[in-house]
Amino acid sequence: MTRRGILAVDEGSTGTRAAVVGEDGVCGPSFYTAIDVVHPEPSRVEQDAEQLLRHTVDVARQAVAWARENDVEIVGMSVCTQRATAILWDRETGRPLAPAVVWQDTRYAAELAKLAPDWDPVLWAGTGRPVGTRAPFLWAARQLDQLGVPADRVLFGSVDTWLVWHLSGRERYAISATNAVAFGGYRLREHAWDQEWLERLGFPVELAPPPLDDDGDFGYTDPDLLGIRVPIAAVMGDQHASLIALGALTPGQGTCVHGTGTFVGALVGDEPPDGLGELDGVLCLVGWRSAGHSRFSLEAYTSTTGSALRWLTEDLGLFGSAAEISALAAAQPSSETTWFVPTLAGLRTPVLRPDARGLLVGLSLATTREVLARVVLDGIAHAVSDTVDALRATMKRPMTHLRAGGGLAASDALLQSQADFAGVPIERVADSATASLRGAAYLAGTRLGLWPSLGDAVGHQKPGEVFEPRLPEDDRRELRARWQDVLATSLS
CATH class of the missing domain: 3.30.420.40 (ATPase, nucleotide binding domain)
Structure with missing residues (x-):
């Protein structure tokens, strides 16, 4: 046939x-x-x-x-x-x-x-x-x-x-x-x-x-x-096509696409939320529009994630590759004294500061390459978690699931830190490289009758590896508060 x-x-x-x-x-x-x-x-x-x-x-x-x-x-x-x-x-x-x-x-x-x-x-x-x-x-x-x-x-x-x-x-x-x-x-x-x-x-x-x-x-x-x-x-x-392909079809489901920067999106529902503009960098979009009906979404962007690793590897030569950074970080626990703020190209969320610059603090003679690798990935995870927090606050509902794709999503260490800091399970999708390609195709195929619904089209995908939060909630809140203090210091 x-x-x-x-x-x-x-x-x-x-x-x-x-x-x-x-x-x-x-x-x-x-x-x-x-x-x-x-x-x-x-x-x-x-x-x-x-x-x-x-x-x-x-x-x-x-x-x-x-x-x-x-x-x-x-x-x-x-x-x-x-x-x-x-x-x-x-x-x-x-x-x-x-x-x-x-x-x-x-x-x-x-x-x-x-x-x-x-x-x-x-x-x-x-x-x-x-x-x-x-x-x-x-x-x-x-x-x-x-x-x-x-x-x-x-x-x-x-x-x-x-x-x-x-x-x-x-x-x-x-x-x-x-x-x-x-x-x-x-x-x-x-x-x-x-x-x-x-x-x-x-x-x-x-x-x-x-x-x-x-x-x-x-x-x-x-x-x-x-x-x-x-x-x-x-x-x-x-x-928007990635939002479909990564399976954010129900309000509260979100996506995280890691590239040069990182986009975090979440489906809101049939109406834009109230309070737009109260948090910097959170935009309301049409997730997709079909048969005269719009499904609305929120989106926030962290500008320096993949580009931060490129800077460390290609420009500074401190590491051989992004994979090496991830491998070194995996064997090192998170630091309580050394921090990296990846605002190398400004900050959008939680406050708009185009002039913001990056910060690496808490160095000592005991700081190793492993420690540096760990704090770099943790800094990226904190920055991305800021956008997750901003989306949750704007849509006034929990984010129930976050599906991640893109180059940096290959890092177990990064996704585990993101899950811990954001307090939400993160699923690494099996084929993220073609997510936007497939999402638009799923919408087209649903219109043409290849699939009864978008849910059926997305349902063909194999489940990915899920990273569950490991930090107790009190510890997570304390760690995130400390991160906000470090971020505030960097902005001052």
């Missing part, structure tokens, strides 16, 4: 991959190619939108070829992308009008900070996030002023808008809800843009891409481009 599957594409910040996710929920071979990221100035981060498209088509064709060779019928396509990277292009030529501005770009941070006192309360209430340090609509408005291109020739959107427009044979122009919410200016309850905010940024409201459900009508793939004509059945932001 011919098997069925979803052609899944994951266009990330540094690379694009594609694979076919079968109706057994398993991901086939992953085809990958790297993408260039350019830093013309310290505050500017850019990419070539044509390269994004070219590499996406490239890996997708490889996955289609694999499906043909292995008798897998592709019945639909899903796309997940990096969020909040913005692209302007000419609808007649299909060519970009400027380099894509990447989500890490902060060229307008100082200007946006001046708007924050008046606009933060408005945006928190309607969009679930503050003014922040980037605004794709402001960038686009400035570009339009400089380019002088007639408005009827301009198209604008995020990476998913750009890719879907091309993949559908230039038939579908839209932005998925989970990518729209990351753009800023997307009103959570109305599923629409905040016109007053866009006008304040000088952006013509009529040029904003129409928001669609994540499993909405994104057209069909262009057979001249990919060799197949199937529905583009789901389009999502990458972290």
